[in-house]
Amino acid sequence: MKRIRTRLKKSDKVKVIAGKDKGKEGNVISFVPEKDRVIVEGVNVIKKHVKASETTKGGIVEKEAPIHISNVMLVCPHCNKPTRIGVKFLESGEKVRYCKKCGETI
Structure with a gap:
């Protein structure tokens, strides 16, 4: 499985x-x-x-x-809608999650 x-x-x-x-x-x-x-x-x-x-x-x-x-x-805390989650790295090398609808970090 x-x-x-x-x-x-x-x-x-x-x-x-x-x-x-x-x-x-x-x-x-x-x-x-x-x-x-x-x-x-x-x-x-x-x-x-x-x-x-x-x-x-x-x-x-x-x-x-x-x-x-x-x-x-x-549910994204910024746009208050159900969303998929993406992962990206900041310039500092930190790994963060972000909202695929509004682009804000979670």
Whole structure:
């Protein structure tokens, strides 16, 4: 299985472009790299039945489930639109991400 190389990072604001939560926005909480998935805040919320233990209370817990990385797109903080991400090097040699729509660095 081929891995998808992503340019997303934790706490990036993303928009869901496919699936049952299409159109929702949220911040990236974490990655599941071996399955090419991300967990986005407030997106793909499921109900999980949890058994009580000594430290936690049992019941039905709502939590975010992973969503495939190809179904999310970064929202540019400058133009506030979903965009692809490019990478370029500055004169100082620093590697930065940039918005393919407006050209601003992210």
